[in-house]
Each structure stands twice: as structure tokens, then as C-alpha cells.
Amino acid sequence: MAQPTREPHLVSLKVLRAARPSLVHSPTPFSLPTSLGGPALAALDASSVLDGGGGGDDGALGRDHVLSGALMLPSTFGTIYLGETFSALLSLSNDLASPNHTALSPVLKVEMHTAGPAATATVPAGVGGKHHLKTIYAPTQKDALGPGESVEGMVTHEIKELGMHSLVCTVTYAAKVEGEGGKAATVYKFQVSNPLSVRTKAHAPHPLTASSSLSPTERHKVFLEVQVQNQGEHAMSEQKRFCLPDM
Numbered sequence: 001m002a003q004p005t006r007e008p009h010l011v012s013l014k015v016l017r018a019a020r021p022s023l024v025h026s027p028t029p030f031s032l033p034t035s036l037g038g039p040a041l042a043a044l045d046a047s048s049v050l051d052g053g054g055g056g057d058d059g060a061l062g063r064d065h066v067l068s069g070a071l072m073l074p075s076t077f078g079t080i081y082l083g084e085t086f087s088a089l090l091s092l093s094n095d096l097a098s099p100n101h102t103a104l105s106p107v108l109k110v111e112m113h114t115a116g117p118a119a120t121a122t123v124p125a126g127v128g129g130k131h132h133l134k135t136i137y138a139p140t141q142k143d144a145l146g147p148g149e150s151v152e153g154m155v156t157h158e159i160k161e162l163g164m165h166s167l168v169c170t171v172t173y174a175a176k177v178e179g180e181g182g183k184a185a186t187v188y189k190f191q192v193s194n195p196l197s198v199r200t201k202a203h204a205p206h207p208l209t210a211s212s213s214l215s216p217t218e219r220h221k222v223f224l225e226v227q228v229q230n231q232g233e234h235a236m237s238e239q240k241r242f243c244l245p246d247m
Helices: 038-050 210-214
Strands: 012-017 022-025 067-072 085-093 103-114 130-137 150-158 163-175 182-193 196-203 223-230
Touching (some): 012 182, 103 150
Antiparallel strands (some): 022 067, 085 150
16 A cells, blocks of 8 residues: 655755855955056956966966955855854745645744763763754744745854764644644754864973982972864964863
């Protein structure tokens, strides 16, 4: 016996991470015709076309000026590091064209699930957590999403744990036609990395040096070397550094 085909959901969910844009790479510099250097840059671009791309092996037109004045949003989810604030724009829309397909009382519940610390040789794996970020409802005056309508919302979450994170979006709604209401859950997973690598090394003064042999205080000194490496994709500015003893 053939199984009945299930109709698609009345609503669709789109999630866009709010990330910092970057400058677009361009073979020609960005300038306006009315700017001070506009004619000079136009002549430079024309000469680069005549000489076949400035002597490049591939014969591409134009010089490689690397960056332009245009901004571009990242096309991928990107890398998220510990200490960042995760921000995302969520859009819940009704893309069906029929006027009879109206989603009633749609609710979008957004949570962040964490996997917890990974297991080590002496410490078992930690228990993950759930953080409720936001609940998005349809406009109060209608409490429904008709064809072509949508509702948006922004969520933020401070990343305080390493490892796998899951943005869980659960949508519930009802419909005028019996059997068209439903519930759908979408999970977006991403890995959180550590932006810094910290290594320490202890040094003790040699007992045969002049300072250590004559002074008991010098013989008991220990020098700690700390190496901090930026493992991220961007430069960092260090504001404070604390060295606290492990009591």
C-alpha cells in the first residue's frame, strides 16, 4: 500500500550569521570619475590592459590591486572563537502562493546547545547545556503569516565553551486546513575554537653562577616563561594579562 505523500511545511526558515564584512578583492582600484585621482587611475587601468595585465603569466586584464572599496558579507558560516558573541538573523516566512495556505499562530523557539567539555584521561566528559536565546512570534494584530509574509528576529549568545555548538530552531504553527499544521526543527552545528595558545616553561638559575651561589634568595627563584600565540585569523590587541598562582 502506497504511503500518502506529506505536504511541505507552510513556513520556511532562513538563518544568516551576522558577521563582519570584508573588503572585496578587485583587479582595479576603486575610484570615482570625479575624484582627484580619477583620471590618473583610469590611465593606469588602460595601460595595464594594453600590456596584457602588467606582465602577468596568465595574461589577465588589469593590475592586481588586491582590495577595492566595496564590502562583501561572508558566504560561509566562518570560524567562531571562544569569547566571541555569536549573532544571527532569523527569518520565518510563508513562501506559498495560495491564499488558502496561512500559517496560524507561528512560534519560533531558538536555543543554543553545547556539548560540554571533552573527556580526558582523568576527567570524564562534561554534561552539555541548553540556553534559551529567544522566542519569536507573529505580529500581534494578525497572529498569522499569510502568503508572502515573514517575521524576523535577531539572537545573540556569548560563546563561553569550546567544542561543538548547535543552534536549534523549532517552529510550530497551525493551519486552517486540517492536517497542514505542524512542527519542524532545524539544527545548525558549528565548532568553537580557541583563539589563543598558551605555553609555559619554568627556568631555575644555575647553582654555580656567582649570584646564585652567594645568595640563598637567588637559588630559590624560579623564572616562568609564557608563550602566547594567536591562532585566529585576525590581529588581537592585548589589554590585560594576569598570572594567578594555582592554590
